[in-house]
Amino acid sequence: MSGEVPDDLVRAVEATLFAAQEPLTREEISRHLRGADVRGALDELARHYAGRGVHLVERGGRWHFQTAPDLAHLLRREKDEVRRLSRAATEALAIIAYHEPVSRAEIEAIRGVQTARGTLDVLMEAGWVRVAGRREVPGRPTLYATTPAFLTHFGLGSRADLPGIGELRAAGLLDPVDEAYAVLMGSDEPETREEDEQEAGSA
Incomplete structure (x- = not known):
């Protein structure tokens, strides 16, 4: 994808993930895109973002963007915890x-x-x-x-x-x-x- 113009499906998958309120399964992404086979697009996006400031990752069968681990400390902000675990x-x-x-x-x-x-x-x-x-x-x-x-x-x-x-x-x-x-x-x-x-x- 680097140096190339991504095709419409890859762009659509990228936009869907960025707009999502929570991680999505491959099937959920596909439903958003009228049943398109998104496996290749997900793999291409994961490779594209591998060396960037955000990564596309799969956790428990759900896909989402997250900050690159080596940069997480730059974006960490103080926030109230719902509850501190006993x-x-x-x-x-x-x-x-x-x-x-x-x-x-x-x-x-x-x-x-x-x-x-x-x-x-x-x-x-x-x-x-x-x-x-x-x-x-x-x-x-x-x-x-x-x-x-x-x-x-x-x-x-x-x-x-x-x-x-x-x-x-x-x-x-x-x-x-x-x-x-x-x-x-x-x-x-x-x-x-x-x-x-x-x-x-x-x-």
């Missing part, structure tokens, strides 16, 4: 991401403590967790799973890109929930922890 919410999010779909009871079994209702509410309000149906067992408990917004926020193409326990520890990302992640991933490290559900309940 330790309990952070642990619940990790469990859902690695074990989805899971029920509240299964989350509690892994954490070893009860999970306050507000904990899952915070994750759902952030757009990172969704209801994924019910398990076909007595009581039919609600199941929870992550969303495409979770993948987008953390820069993951799919859940297969989630880091392993060694990578998380090496990057220093396990503090202050190192013990919870260790137990989650099957480490033999002893777990010493204090309950903080009061914080989650008030979040």
Whole structure:
């Protein structure tokens, strides 16, 4: 595409993505363009933007433009967070991401403590967790799973890109929930922890 005039379909796909309020699947882009096959156009646009200030990326089957990682710090602005995740919410999010779909009871079994209702509410309000149906067992408990917004926020193409326990520890990302992640991933490290559900309940 560099040095060449892009064809009308490539331009139309580019315009559709720029105008979209949220990431779009290939099928959604195609519907916007009267059923056109947009696979080649997406590949061409991704190559074109690969070395530029914004990249065209696919996260969880959805396409969107994002700032090039090495330039993100230039555009970062102070903004109010919807809510700061408590330790309990952070642990619940990790469990859902690695074990989805899971029920509240299964989350509690892994954490070893009860999970306050507000904990899952915070994750759902952030757009990172969704209801994924019910398990076909007595009581039919609600199941929870992550969303495409979770993948987008953390820069993951799919859940297969989630880091392993060694990578998380090496990057220093396990503090202050190192013990919870260790137990989650099957480490033999002893777990010493204090309950903080009061914080989650008030979040």
